[in-house]
Amino acid sequence: MSRPFPVLSRLAVVLLGALPLSQLGCGEPEADSPAADDAIQLVYQGKLTVSQAQSACRCQLQVVKIGGTVFHFGLDLSQSPPASFPFQSTVPGTLVSVAELPITRQLNVRSSASGQWSVNVVKIKGVPLRASFVYENAGYVTTKSQVFEIGDGGVTDLSVQFPTQAYFSLAKAQIEQQIGALIGAPYTLNNVLVTTVGKAWASMFNPMLPHGDPGAQVTTTPAIQFPASVGPIYFNEAVAPDPTINATSVDGGVLFGNLTNGRHSFTAVKAPFSYSTLSFVVQDGIGLYVASPPHGIQSSNDSLAGQP
Secondary structure, eight states: OOOOHHHHHHHHHHHHHSHHHHHHOOOOOTTTTTTHHHEEEEETTTOOOOHHHHHHTTTOEEEEEEEEEEEEEEEESSSSSEEEEEEEEEETTTTETTTOOOGGGGGBOOOOOOOOEEEEEEEESSEEEEEEEEEEOBBOOOOOOOEEEOOOOEEEEEEEEEEEEHHHHHHHHHHHHHHHHHHTTTOOOOOOOEEEOOOOOOOTOOOOOOOTTTTTTEEEESSTTTTTTTEEEEEEETOOEEEEETSTTTTTEEEEESSSSSEEEEEEEETTBBOOOOOEEETOOOEEEEEEESEEBBBBBBOTTTTT
């Protein structure tokens, strides 16, 4: 939800003060100058306005809007028998923060009754702002997005499929049993990553289903070694992880697990189409990583839902 500008400017201060000036691009000759450093530190301390800092370091600053919607995912286990959450149903009250800057949790940006959230931030004009987002809510598993490069137009169609802790624990236990049966030994799954290989039009904001581009194979850099890490595990047409299939179904879902800390990149391959590449940074304290359409592994394939 929207925040008053004084709160938003504090977020801008955090973002500006925490990033190396060489990344921010405050004018070519002055990027590393003490004057620019001093100006940004004064904003960080609340002693300069953004406008004054811009003049001091000869930076071109701009305010951009970032926002999105928090969607339910999986089964509602509070019902008997359990039932799928309705597609596009949303989760209110979710705390959203920037993973790279834990201090942004203190801004208390939360999803509204309709699941939507937004915040204005200040960035250097012409230079992408790199940020990933952490979603937290009581009864839900803490979830982190991929790293976004936010341009001068901002981004307002972020989406996350957010599972309850109960559903995540149940689904994880089932996958652990499946993998354990394959390798003949107990298997524990952590650092789980889930995304969708989707058609060009795939989006959580688009009611057309299924989203997936069937027959694609997902690759990752660096490569993972089974069973220390696991994946890709593709979701079948019933939206269930199935270790026995070797390419995406019409659902498009794919899962990796036990990823090491650090940066991992993911894309897909299926001729003659091209696919976007996602980058995640895996870190301690977060067990689930999710990229949802329209910012999953998007395909150039624009065929109708359920078609090759």
